[in-house]
Amino acid sequence: MEIQQETCINESLYDVLVIGAGIAGEESALKLADMGYRVLLVEKEPSIGGKMILLSKVFPTLDCAACITTPKVSETARHPNITILTLTEVEEIVRDTKNRFSVTLKKKPRYVVEKDCTGCQECEKACPAIVNDQFQFNLTARKAVYIPFTIANPRVALIDIDNCLLCGACEKACPSNCIDFTQKEEQLKITAKSVIVSTGFKLFDPIQIERYGFGRYKNVITSMQMERQLAPTRPFNNILRPSDGKVPDKIAYVFCAGSRDHTVGNPICSQVCCMYSTKQAQLLMGALPMADVSLYYINIRAFGKGFDEFYEQAKDMGAKYVKGKIASITEKENGNLILRYEDIATGKVTEKEHDLVVLSVGILANPGITRVFKKERLETDALNYIRQTDLLQSPAITSIEGVFAAGTATAPMDIPDTIMSAGAAATETSSYLARLS
C-alpha cells in the first residue's frame, strides 16, 4: 500500500507553522525556508495565493499581479523546506510541556486524489451541477467539480460536496481515475516550535449599506467584481454590466464603502481602496476609451511611493474625481443608477446618473483564528486585528510568546507593506527559534 502524504505529516515536528498562504504567508515561509527552517504552510482554500493571485494589475506600477505572484506561489510550492496543506484549517493550538505548540488540523476531503489529477478538466465538462463561482466573485458559474481558477496551485480539481448531485459523471469522465468519493475529513496532529498568523483580511460586504442597493440593484457591483473583469483570467474578456450585458459608458466609483464609517463599525481607512480604484479607473479608460469614469471620494489617500504621481496620472488620463460622499443610490427602470451626494465643490446636493456603479469596498479584520489558541489568548485590538504588543519596536510580536503576525492580520496594508511585514515576521521568528535552541 502506498503511504499517503498525510500519514507522513501527522505527528511531525516543524520549526514554523504558517497559517494562511496568501502573499504574506508565502513570503514569511519562503524567507524562513531559505534560512533552513522546516515550515508547514496551512491554507483553508483549495489553492494557495490568497487574494493577490485573483487581482488584475497592481498599483502603482501596473505590474500584472499574476506575473508577480505566480513565481512566488511556484517557489513556495516546490521549496524543499516547505510543506503545504490546502483545504486545511487549524482547530486547536496549545503550548505543550516542552514549550512547543501542539497543533490539531482539520483537512477537508478534496474527493480527488491530488497526486493523480492532471488538471485536464474532463470532469468539469461532465459535471451537470452548476453553481456560482466564488473565485470570480459570483460573476460567472462553475461546476460542482472544478479547478479553482486557471493559475491555482495545486492545479487539481476538487468536489464541492454541498452542491454535488452524486451522479458519478465525473468519475466516469476522469481519465486518470482520481475521483474518490470515499475520502473523509481527517484530523492531523503536528508539533510546531513557532507560529506565524498570516490570515489576511475579509472584504466588507456592502449589503450592510442598504442605501447603496447592493444585492438589489444589479448594476451595483463591488470593486472585487470589477477587479475580476479586468484580470488576465477575466470571465467575459470585456467589461459588462450585469443587468443586460451592456458595455457601460458612465461608470461611477463610490469610495469608502464600509470604511471610515462608524455606522458599519469600521471607523478606520482601509488604506488600499483609493489606489486600487484609481488603478481600475486607469485600466477601464484603457479598455473602454469612450467611457466616462467618475470617482466619488472623501479624501484621496495616495500616500505611498509613486502613489500621488499615479493619482495625478489618472486625472491627466481623464478620470473625474468628485469630492463628495454618496448619500444614496436609486435605480431607474433601464437599470441605470442615480447617485445623490453633496458636491463639495459647489456645496449643493446633486444627482448624477451612471450606468454602472462600483463600490470601493474596504477591508476588515479576520480574527477567527484567535479562537483556536487554547490556554493562552491571542489578543486583538479594538478593531479586531491581531494586537501588536510592541508596535513600534517589534511589530510582528503578539500577546503569545512564539506566535507572530504578518501582513493584513495586523492592520490594513497594501502589497509592498505586506511583504515588508512578512519579512519582519520571518526575522522575528528566526530570532525566536535561535533563542530556543
Next chain:
Amino acid sequence: MKKKIGVYVCHCGGNISDHVDIEKVKAAVRDEADVYLVKNTLFACADSSQKEIGSDIENEHLDAIVVASCSPKLHLNTFRGVAQRAGLNPYNYVQVNIREQSSWAHSDNKTGATEKAILLVKAGIAKAKESEALQSLKIPAANVVAVIGAGVGGMKTAIGLADMGTEVYLIEKDFFVGGRTPQWGTVSPNGDEGAILTEKLYKEVVRRPNITLFTGAELVEKSGSIGNFDLKIALRPRFVSGNPSTEAMQRAAEACPVAVKDDFNFGLTNRRAFMLPAQGQFPQVPAIDQSACTRCGECTAACHEVDLTQEVQTITLHVGAFVVNTGFDPYQPAQGEYGYGELDNVITLPQFRRLMEMNESELVFNGKKIKKIAYIYCVGSRQDDDEGNTYCSRYCCTATSLTAVLAKKKFGNIINFHFNRGIRTYGKHELVYEAASKQGDIFLQFSLKSIPQIEKRGNKTYVKVKDILTAGKELETEADLIVLVTGMVPRKNELLAQQLKIPTGRDHFFNEIHMKLRPVETVIDGVLIAGTCQSPKNILETVNSSMAAAAKINSVLTKGELSLEPTLAKVNPAACDWCDNCSKACPFDAILQTEINGKKVARVNESNCKGCGMCTPVCPTDAIDLAGYTNAQVESMIDALAEA
C-alpha cells in the same frame, strides 16, 4: 550546436496576446531548423506551465529551450530553475522578451508587434543553438553585514541580523545613534516616546557581542562584490575618551566659548562646540564638533577625559553585504516660502515638535504666548512637476494631527487650524484625525493652484485661504504661530552614494529592484536598502522594512557560500598579444597580465569579472570572448534578425 530546441510562447494573460498574434509567432518559427517543438502557454511562469516545460525537457530530451515572454529581469531565474530541475544546464535556456519589447511597446500596431516578436524569437532560437552548458562558480561568503546608519531602522536591522547569527558592523556617521527618532518626542497615540524607544534599542545593540557599533564613522572606500566586500571606514575623533561624569561634562560645555546652532533642536537654540548628548541620544558621552572647535583648550581644564590630540583613524572591514539605512532629512523650506525665514513666527513641524519639548506648561515662542496655531500642510511635498518634490511624504498628515492633539493636551488653551490638501491619515491613523476633529480642530482645504496667503498686519499674522470644504469661500484667521508641515527628503550623503552607486528615482530616494518582488534589494548585488532612504515611512514601516532586509540578507549569507554567474570573460592565450586594450576597458579591474611560456597575455580574475562585455569588442585579435554571450551567439542572433 543544439539540435532539439523547445520553444514556448507566453500569452501573459492578455499582456502579450492582446497585441501579439501568438499563433502567427508559433507558425513562423515552427519550421526553423533544430526547433523540435513549439507551444503556447497562458502564463509560462505558472507552476503548471513550469512543470510542463520540465517534463518536455525530460521526456523529449530537449537540449535547449527558449521562452518568449517578459523581461529577463522578471523571470530569467524562474526558467533557468525549470531547466535545471529537469536536468538541462540553465545556460542552455534563452529568454526572449516579447512583452516589454513587443506587445507593450507597440500596443498600437498588432501587425508590427507580431512581426517584431517573430524576429526576436528567431534570434533567441539562433542564440539557443549556439548555447553552451556553463557551470557557476561557488565562492565563500562572509556572514557579516555592514549596516549603514544607526537610526531606529539601522538598529533594528542590526539586532535582527545579530539574533539570526550574522555578525554586524553598525556604522553611524554622527557621534550619537537614534537618527531622527529622539528629536520627535511622543511618536504614537499610545504615548510612545522617541527618546525611550531609542534608548531601548541602543541597549539591545550594545548587549549583543556580535554587533560592533562605530559612531563618527563613514564609509570612504569599498571594493569587491557580494559575499566579499572590503571596506575602509574613517572614524572621526570624538576628542573625549572614557565616560566623563555628568558634572565634568556640564563644566566643559559651560567652559566652551564657541556657540553654534543646535541641529538637534533644528536651529531653535544654540549649542557649544563641546556637544552634550541630548535626551535619547546615545552613547551618553559628549563629543567635540571639530568643524566649530577653535582648539582653545578651555574644556580640557574642566574635563580630564577631553583629548584634543585624537586623530582620524581608518580601519578596514570585510563584509558579505550592506544594508543602507541612512534615513531622511526634513524638507528645508526656501527663504520666504510661506514667510519662512522672513516672519519671526513661521517654523517647521520638526522645529515645533522641539519647541513643544522645550516648553513645560505654557507654549511660548520668541517670548510670545501661543494660542492659535496654523499648520500648513504639504510644504515640500506634492509640488508641481518642474518645481520639485512631486511625491506625498506619507507621515505628515498623521504626524500633524497627532501634534495638534498633543499640543492641546499639554498646553490646554490651544486652537489648531489645519490648512491641508486632503487629509491622508491612512489605515488606523484615521483615529488620530478623528481625535483632532473631535477636540474641535478646524480643517480647511486648499489646492496647489490657490495656496494659503500669509499676511502680517501690524503685529498680527493672518492666514487666508480659498477653502475647498466650504465651496471655495475665502476664509481668514489670525495665527500666533505658523507651522509648516515639511515633508521628507533623503538624507544628504554624497560620499556614500558615490561609494555604493545605488540608483535613485526621480524623487531622489534610493530605488529598490521591484517594489513587490524584491522591495529591499537594489540592482547592486549585496547592497540592500531599508527605511526612509527608500521612501518616506513612519517608524512602524521603517522597522518592518529594516527587519525584512535582515531576513533577506541573512537567508543569502547564512549558507556561507554563494554561486557566481558563469557569464565571464575568457581569454584564448594563443590569440592574445597583450595590447592592454581589454584591461583598460574593464571597469572592474578584472583583467591582469600574466605570462604563459614566456608570452605576455591577458588573464581574467573571475571573482572580479561581472560579465559586462566591455572587453570583447576592443580586442583586435578576437582573443577574448564572453561565456553565455559569445561572438558566435551574438553574430548568429544578428544574422537571424537581418534575414527578414
